[in-house]
Amino acid sequence: MKNIIITISIVIILIALFLLILNRSEKVDMLLINGKVYTLDSANSVVEAIAIRGDKIIGVGSTSEITGKFDSDNIIDLKGKTVLPGLIDGHAHLLGEGGRLEILDLVGTTSVEQITEMVKDKVKKVKTGDWILGRGWDQNNWVVKEFPTMEALNRAS
Numbered sequence: 754m755k756n757i758i759i760t761i762s763i764v765i766i767l768i769a770l771f772l773l774i775l776n777r778s779e780k781v782d783m784l785l786i787n788g789k790v791y792t793l794d795s796a797n798s799v800v801e802a803i804a805i806r807g808d809k810i811i812g813v814g815s816t817s818e819i820t821g822k823f824d825s826d827n828i829i830d831l832k833g834k835t836v837l838p839g840l841i842d843g844h845a846h847l848l849g850e851g852g853r854l855e856i857l858d859l860v861g862t863t864s865v866e867q868i869t870e871m872v873k874d875k876v877k878k879v880k881t882g883d884w885i886l887g888r889g890w891d892q893n894n895w896v897v898k899e900f901p902t903m904e905a906l907n908r909a910s
Contacts, residue, residue, distance in 0.1 A: 778821070778822060778823055778824035779804075779822060779823050779824070780823075780824055780825065781804045781805060781806045781811065781812075781823045781824070781825045782805055782806050782807065782825060782827060783804075783805040783825055783827045783828075783829065784802065784803070784804055784805070784819060784820065784823060784824075784825045784827070784828045784829070785802060785803040785805070785829050785831055785836060786801065786802045786816045786819065786820060786828060786829070786830055786831065787801060787802070787816050787830050787831050787832060787833065788801055788802065788803075788831030788832075788833065788834055788835065788836050789801070789831075789833060789834070789835045789836070790802070790803055790813060790835075790836040791835070791836070791837050791838070792813055792838065793837075793838055793839075798813075800813045800814050800815065801814070801815050801816045801819075802814060802815060802816045802818070802819035802820070803819070803836065804819050804822070804823040804825075810838075811823075855886070856885075856886040856887050856888060857871050857872070857875055857885065857886065857887030857888075858887070858888075858889055859871070859887045859888060859889040859890035860889035860890070860891075861889075862889075862890045862895075863894070863895055863896075864895050864896070864897065865895075865897070865899065865901045865902070865905055868887070868890060868901050868905075868906075868909075869901070869905050869906065869908070869909035870909070871887070872885055872887070872906055872909040872910055873909045873910075876909070876910050885910060
């Protein structure tokens, strides 16, 4: 009888250890929970929580799924706020970018004289009275560090 009790006790302890190992949470650097997370996966899933280790997202799902599988000392409750992945603010101002096609690109010029030559060439391509605009020079890169003057530009045009 004593052996049966010992055997049953060992089996119960082994089952308990197995269950503890099975339910052990994986440690991560950060958990974001209770949010509205747009994954932008192929199904356009929206989930509540994210598990992050280092610079990688290692799990997404409901708050209960993620907190059940992962543990962290850094848990941020998003309180319903939105999370969008990988947005980088690379953009263009369309009107400005289109307008660059119409103006003189003065980036990389080396002198007032070079700019006035560019203005002279542009005068041949525009109607009388049209404005000639340019931008992008950096007089700090020139041997003579001076701004183009109105007089020099008027002579060229």
